[in-house]
Amino acid sequence: MSQPAFSTRLSHIARRFDETIATVNLPVYRASTVLFDSLAAATQAGHDASAAVGALHASSYGTAGTPTTYALMDALAELEGAGAACRAALMPSGLAAISTALLAFLKPGDHLLMSDSVYGPARMFALGMLKRLGVETTFFVPDADVAAVAALIRPSTRALYLESPGSYTFEIQDVPALAALARSRGIVSMIDNAWASPVFSRPFEWGVDLSILPLTKYWSGHSDVLMGAVVAREEHWPTLWGAVRAMGMCVGGDDAFLILRGLRTVEVRMHRHQETALEVAGWLAECPEVERVLHPALPSHPGHALWRRDFSGSSGLFSFELDPALFAAPGGGQESAGSSSSPGALDPERVARGLAALCERRRHFGIGYSWGGYESLIMPAGISSLRGVAPWTGGPLLRLHCGLEDPADLIADLEDGLAALTIALAD
Ligand SMILES: Cc1ncc(COP(=O)(O)O)c(C=O)c1O
Numbered sequence: 001m002s003q004p005a006f007s008t009r010l011s012h013i014a015r016r017f018d019e020t021i022a023t024v025n026l027p028v029y030r031a032s033t034v035l036f037d038s039l040a041a042a043t044q045a046g047h048d049a050s051a052a053v054g055a056l057h058a059s060s061y062g063t064a065g066t067p068t069t070y071a072l073m074d075a076l077a078e079l080e081g082a083g084a085a086c087r088a089a090l091m092p093s094g095l096a097a098i099s100t101a102l103l104a105f106l107k108p109g110d111h112l113l114m115s116d117s118v119y120g121p122a123r124m125f126a127l128g129m130l131k132r133l134g135v136e137t138t139f140f141v142p143d144a145d146v147a148a149v150a151a152l153i154r155p156s157t158r159a160l161y162l163e164s165p166g167s168y169t170f171e172i173q174d175v176p177a178l179a180a181l182a183r184s185r186g187i188v189s190m191i192d193n194a195w196a197s198p199v200f201s202r203p204f205e206w207g208v209d210l211s212i213l214p215l216t217k218y219w220s221g222h223s224d225v226l227m228g229a230v231v232a233r234e235e236h237w238p239t240l241w242g243a244v245r246a247m248g249m250c251v252g253g254d255d256a257f258l259i260l261r262g263l264r265t266v267e268v269r270m271h272r273h274q275e276t277a278l279e280v281a282g283w284l285a286e287c288p289e290v291e292r293v294l295h296p297a298l299p300s301h302p303g304h305a306l307w308r309r310d311f312s313g314s315s316g317l318f319s320f321e322l323d324p325a326l327f328a329a330p331g332g333g334q335e336s337a338g339s340s341s342s343p344g345a346l347d348p349e350r351v352a353r354g355l356a357a358l359c360e361r362r363r364h365f366g367i368g369y370s371w372g373g374y375e376s377l378i379m380p381a382g383i384s385s386l387r388g389v390a391p392w393t394g395g396p397l398l399r400l401h402c403g404l405e406d407p408a409d410l411i412a413d414l415e416d417g418l419a420a421l422t423i424a425l426a427d
Contacts, residue, residue: 006079006199006267007267007268009078009079010079010263010264010265010266010267011264013075013078013079013263014026014071014072014074014075014260025257025260025261026067026068026071026257026260027067027068028068028253028254028256028257029066029067029068029069029253030066030252030253030254031059031062031066031253032061032062033061033062034059034060034061034062042060045058045059045060046060048060049061049064049065049245050245051238051241051242051243051244051245051246052238052242056070056073056074056087057070062250063245063248063250064245064250065250066253068253068256068257068260069090069250069251069253069256071256071260072088072090072256072259072260073087073088073089073090073229074088075260075263076088076213076229076231077231079198079263080193080197080198080203080204080211080213080229080231081204081231082202082204082205083204083205084204084205084233085233085234086204086231086232086233086234087231087232087234087237087240087241088229088230088231088232089229089230089232089240089241089244089249090227090228090229090249090250090251090256091227091228091229091230091244091249091251092226092227092228092249092250092251093214093216093226093227093228094119094192094194094212094213094214094215094216094217094226094227094228095119095121095122095125095214095228096228096249097212097213097214097228097229097230098119098121098122098125098192098212098228099125099129100230100240100243100244100247100249101190101210101212101230101240102125102126102130102159102161102190103243103247104239104240104242104243104244105158105159105188105190105236105239105240106130106133106135106158106159107133107134107135107158108133108134108135109134109135109156110134110135110136110156110157110158110159111135111136111137111138111154111156111157111158112126112130112135112136112137112138112157112158112159112160112161113137113138113140113149113152113153113157113159113160113161113187114126114137114138114139114140114161115139115140115142115161115162115163115164115166115171115173116139116140116141116142116166116387116388116389116390117142117163117166117167117168117169117171117386117387117390118161118163118166118167118192119163119167119192119194120167120386122161122163122192123139123386126161136156138152139388139389140152140389141389141390142163142164142166142169142171142173142390143171143172143173143302143303145174146174146177146178146181149178149181150181153181153185153187157185157187158187158188159187159188159189159190160178160179160181160182160187160188160189160190161190161191161192162175162178162189162190162191162192162208163191163192163194164191164195165195165296165303165307167386168319168381168383168386168397168399169294169319169383169390169392169397170294170295170296170301170303170318170319171302171303171390172296172301172303172304172306172307172310173303173306174306175191175203175206175207175208175310176206176207176310179206179207179208179209180207182209183207183209188209188210188236189207189208189209189210190208190209190210190211190212190230191203191206191208191210191211191212192212192214193211193212193213194212194213194214194217194218194372195315195317196270196311196313196314196315197211197213197217197218197219198213198218198219198263198266199218199266199267199270199271199312199313200270200274200311200312200313200314200315201310201311201312204231204233206310209232209233209236210230210231210232210233210236210240211230211231212228212229212230213228213229213230213231214228214372215227215228215229215259215262216228216370216372217370217371217372217373218266218269218270218273218315218372219259219262219263219266219372220258220259220262220372220373221262221265221266221269221372221373221374222258222262222373222374223370223372223373223374223375224258225255225258225259225262226255227251227255227256227259269374269404270313270315271313272404273315273316273402273403273404274297274313274314274315274316275407276316276402276403276404276405276407276410277295277314277315277316277317277318277400277402278295278297278298278314279407279411280400280402280407280410280411280414281293281295281297281298281318281320282298283411283414284320284414285298285300287418288323289322289323289326289418289421289422290320290321290322290323291320291321291322291323291324291394291395292320292321292394293318293319293320293321294318294319294320294321294397295314295318295319296311296314296318297313297314316371316372316376316401316402316403317371317372317399317400317401317402318399318400319381319397319398319399319400320397320398320400321394321395321396321397321398322354322358322395322396322397322398322421323395324346324394324395324396325395326350326354326395326421326425327346327347327350327351327354327395327396327425328345328346328347328350329345329347329350346395346396350425351396353424353425354396354421354424354425355380355396355398355421356424357417357420357421357423357424357425358378358398358417358418358420358421359378359379359380359398359417361420362378362413362414362416362417363409363413363416364376364405364409364410364413365377365378365400365410365413365414365417366378367379371399371401372401373401373403374403374404375401375403375404375405376400376401376402376403376405376410377399377400377401377403378398378399378400378401378417379398379399380396380397380398380399381397381398381399383397
């Protein structure tokens with residue numbers, strides 16, 4: 001019998017644990033203490049739930065899991081694993097999933113290779129906590145070719161950390177080639193699979209060892225819960241689970257239930273996010289105030305060919321760059337909006353004034369740091385401190401998350417914003 005389609009599996013996965021009553025959804029277990037009928041049973045459960053054994057569904061205590069969290073773990077392993085033998089562990093946020101994955105596989109003296117356009121706090125974790133623990137990180141140009149990354153490998157390199165597309169600048173990486181390189185050198189590869197997950201990308205088919213899922217974003221879809229997961233190939237599970245248990249990483253049943261609820265509709269939502277974002281991106285690309293739209297599904301994007309090869313769709317998140325000439329100090333010799341301009345020094349006061357006019361008081365776009373929910377968001381990308389080997393040298397960059405509103409309303413909102421920006425910068 002053929003495997004049911006992804007949308008069918010989303011509807012039917014993780015629905016049966018307790019056979020006593022056939023509700024559509026699972027019950028929520030809220031638990032710290034687990035009770036046992038005998039000392040022998042308690043001892044056995046403690047052994048099974050230990051990091052060394054790494055057994056699934058063996059709870060001696062709430063931090064090891066409950067039927068609600070196990071249901072979500074199994075669902076994530078199956079959906080994200082896409083046929084590969086995988087297991088999933090839950091963490092209280094996407095960032096906790098990132099830091100746990102890195103801590104699990106790195107020790108003092110090890111070397112980490114990390115893409116330059118990773119999520120900012122992941123970079124800060126490498127430069128702060130990991131450095132303090134004696135792990136050295138080398139950042140590489142996000143869309144560097146495999147030979148350039150291979151040249152950075154040292155005998156002590158233990159992990160390769162990827163994010164494709166990159167945060168804010170949306171570079172696409174040749175993940176299959178990079179994962180193969182890592183494998184051939186005995187390096188564990190991990191990817192932050194936030195952007196297209198879980199519908200439009202398949203990291204385990206690309207060959208990575210660990211996929212990090214900020215469930216807070218699209219899996220939840222409603223901006224009302226924080227959670228992350230690391231999905232690992234079976235061979236890496238004991239190392240990962242050991243770190244999870246040692247650090248007490250766990251989530252509550254109510255939050256796990258919210259992610260299970262979100263995943264039922266994720267495929268439908270992702271298609272709508274995709275369509276809307278493409279419409280808005282296409283409109284922005286024609287605006288004279290806009291220098292460039294950074295969206296991998298646009299043919300103008302430098303990583304478009306790789307995106308077409310590896311992804312089956314795109315999400316609601318992309319960036320656009322404003323024409324730097326608009327932000328040059330008066331008399332600074334820059335050309336006008338819409339002309340081809342070379343980026344010079346931007347006047348910080350003009351940038352602040354223009355961005356405030358564009359972003360504030362929008363009807364439909366909220367100002368917020370997250371994304372992946374049903375609501376649209378706009379946020380200037382303060383990336384100057386978030387890049388090392390691939391510094392941003394263009395005009396002001398803004399990130400948009402296109403939610404589930406009607407695209408015409410979103411475009412009208414941005415049209416008003418760009419008009420307000422032009423007025424604010426007119427003097
Ligand atoms: C690419 C990416 N990865 C990870 C995270 C972290 O997820 P969380 O907010 O659940 O910590 C974020 C949050 O914005 C993100 O954008």
